[in-house]
Amino acid sequence: MEVNMAALPLATADICDTNAKLLISGELRPLQPIFQIYGKRKVFAGPVVTVKVFEDNVLVREFIAEKGHGRILMIDGGASMRCAIIGGNLAKRAQNNGWAGIVVYGCIRDVDDINRCDIGVRALNSHPVKPGKKGNGEKHVPVTIAGTRICDGDWLYADSDGILVASKELTV
Secondary structure, three states, X not given: OOOXXXXXXXXXXXXXXXXXXXXHHOXXXXXXOXXXXXXXXXXXXXXXXXXXXXXEOHHHHHHHHOOOOOOEEEEEOOOOOXXXXXXXXXXXXXXXXXOOEEEEEEEEOOHHHHHOOXXXXXXXEEOOOOOEOOOXXXXXXXXXXXXXXXXXXXXXXXXXXXXXXXXXXXXO
């Protein structure tokens, strides 16, 4: 199912203001403000698909090769600052396959190429070293990003104010 980006409630501040009870209950969780903004799409939202890797991107490549259908790929890269998990080629492939966004708890590279892609990307930073190619990691598992638990099927909302994760699709 393709997600209609124009119809989504994307202002994270409005989502927080309208859903204060969900913030208190933990059904709406803001990520810590540690992510840099990359890609042409500064505002994006959609259902989450998770992958957990460490300094390796084989499983990430497998996901991005699939049709994204407006989903968000949440990559738990263990906050590694020793290499990038994605670069310009993978961002371009994700854009072409209909992914709405990629959030990397780790680094990216080829920043100028990624910034030319019509996709939303958030990452801790950039790093010029490419990742390993051993295929280690896990798909569709709960991940913890800077203390926030994220599961397959959660909804992610990102804009210039930050990133929110919700247990279900929200409205404002």
